[in-house]
Amino acid sequence: MSSKIPSKLFCVQIESLFKNLFNYNMAEVSMSLCEIVVDCEALSQLDLSSIFSNIKENSCHHLESALSAHKEKDAAILLAAACSMHFTPNDSNNPLKPKFVFENHRGLIPNDLNKETLFAIKEFCINVENHELRARLADIVWITRSGTIDHAYIAIEAYLESAKQLSKETNIWVLVCDRIERALRLSVHFRRHGQRPDLFESVSKFMIDQFHEFKNTDKENYLERLLELFLEFDLQGNEWIYDQALEIYKLHYDRCNYNFSISANRIALRAAINMRSKEKEYSIWESISDCHIKAAKEQTGILAAGQLMKAIDALAKVPKTKNRRLALYEEMREQQIESLHEFSLLESDGCDISEIVGCAISRVKSVDLFDALFRLGLITKPVSIEKLKASAIDQMHNSIAWMFGATHIDHEGMTTSVIPPSVGIEEDSNGLQIWSIMMRNISIEHQLHVQAKIMPALNEISATYSISEDMVINICSNHPFIPDGHEEYFVKGLLAGFNRDFMTSCHLLIPQIENSLRYIARQQGYEPTTLHGDGSQERRGIKLLLENQSVINALGFDLTTNLQIILLDKVYGDLRNQLSHGYIPASSYYGDSPKYLWWLILHIIMRPCAKHWIEVYRQDNSLDDEAE
Template structure:
């Protein structure tokens, strides 16, 4: 096949009037008569189509015959290729009605492949869901006017509904993978970190336990993992929710030759590893320390006010909201703390940007000025002048990244279930917010300590 393709390209390039290679290709296709349901006819027809050669009506009929034969032996991929080739022949012949019909047949092979997956033994709704998703995309991409594609859009809608059913059933095919880790020593360290301190000192000590992710180190770990386990990074990684719906997927490979795609894939894996880090940090450090503070102190809402009173992170007339959210988290009510703090974090980021002279709202043709979303704010080119790299990564990963926990969007749309509010992620988010509010006090303490050290040296 490679020699035929090379010879044909040379013949076209030098405009050989004898068309010996072209005639040979036609002879081969006529010999198969559409009964070749494997690759030779596919490659030869696609080669002719690439160079706008051949008789469209004649080869469309052969492609249909081959597609039908491939379907009869359940070779859906080959059938799909032949239906798509038939569609191209009709397009070359400007018979757009038949082109759409062939494209519909090509799209339908995805459904047939999905149907085969649930009828076989053992059945797989996960595999079926993959092919149904492809079917929906294929039907939606069929060309034509609104009136001409009514049937295609209706079929896409029908299969989308079936996809949702299959995705929910696919959850039963998943396995839980876990491993044990002894964190008793670090738990004791966290407890001792806040033990026997007065409340203010203990709370400030707790705030630094939400150590920001070391982005440079995390990126290095992802790249090392990729080289150690090549296979796992070449196979697409998909994240699904409790309903079996796909909420994120690996955009490309870490090894992609395209720098942007490689960076996107690296960021995907960085978010996945960071989520595990947040959970471990919360379980090993934050929660034991929080529990110890509540054991030693009878905390009231007013006790939190010293943090929120003059924090540059908190806009005017938002102090009580932050105090309420921080108090709720400190006492273990992450239902309340999460619902209060996430929208307030979003507003605080816009507030700080606005103070720096950065426009944080749109202005449309009707004069309406909608505020920037959190995703847009965190992606702003000047946001790095406000947050250092590690904290910025944590905010994105926790709140808006689909490969992360995407808490802002999931909470705003009511997608977080009751049990998830008891997740270590909510504890980590609460402690991160506490640290952002406490930073001025922590910085002042550090400056005093450095000053005292300098004085002692003198």
């Protein structure tokens, strides 16, 4: 029967799919627009009334589709490209972004347009009748500083008119609100006397009219966004915003839309903070906590636990709520424990490792026990961190799963690490997403090494030899990794591993690793202690030791990083902390991490024997790379 372990997760090739979707219209446009020169006359010759006659909605998306049907005209291609830009009105300095971004190419942005084309747009946009198109073109001119302040005024008025038109044509409130927001952010710069304060007043009036028009409808999201803008630009006053936000919260709450209730409460909270009313702040925090508790009752396991944690955090802002928080904490822990029963084992098609197992067994065919132990210690190499990182980056390029973030829990359901969502490798400035993927992959690598190489080789040696304590004492004596007086810990720890007792092995070896790292540091001329001002001294901890360059130079980057991951990393499992505080159940020592850690120590112990083994035992070249 062949041995199998789960293969790596399949990565969806989503990027190529996106590229195919966008290439139909935009590849040609992006490639040639910088070279196209369109003058005002060519733009004016377009029959826009006819082109836009059949569109159902005057939004840029529909305008782009209509214009793209006229590929034979450079002017139509230009206007379609202008309408294709992604609209982000909350970014005052850069509201028009590329429609798509990939590793080596992206969609059009305003600054891609050549000077002649921008000049033509500057002259043409003034007379465009379609409000949406006039707003987009005038904004491009303003953003690129190709026109005058009058183009900003044109853009404001056109965005406002477009918002009014869209409010009648569509039920998609985001389209209306985006136009309002861009008009508002532009007009706020010109509300001083001597410029155009009337523009700011017109936009503000339309916002208030929209709020009252939709107040008693089901467009609470639209109302919340308007309230956020009222709050940001100090419109209507904090008291009014506070009262309106609470009304929206109650509407959501009655409909059991607790996430939206929380959003409305947070708007009210900001207004209360502005009013400097502690009483109102406490009331809102209690309301937010209540919403999370209600949401938790509709869920189970890890989702309910997450809601309860947020409820506890909200209540912590309110004085004299200790007993309520403790009660919620007990309930949260119960939900975390319950969550462990929700996760069924996910399996993918296995991969046949029988050939690897056979190779491992043949590599420990030996002359005597020492030869066998040396071969076991070098049966493989510590997992390469650089290869692991390169693989993780490659997976990020070819998958979108990592965009959603991750929550890592331990065997009791407690959250040990939270990886936030991201939108691109460039956005992963702290490397959290890459590291999370690396930890998942190294866990698979460790599993493969243990099941396909280490344990089959150990079983083969055990079937051939009786591993005595005297032999282990011999290889641990006068060893550069083991300080005097600490040999017995390593002897008994290694011997326990040979006897498959990895619980005992871990309890003996893990505390000794830190001390041996200090011993290595001293040998490299580094003093692993700190002298405090009062004369007291403190030994450096294991984390600093594993990151110390002298230790890395002595043991190797891959080996020290593998130790750090197994012993300290929260995503991987944090074995040292779990063991030291007694968190880890006995069954966990039957897993792959304790076995791989035991082998790493054997690897360290056997490496200095390489010269002796090469001189006395080497009969083939199978271990040359590892031994040398």
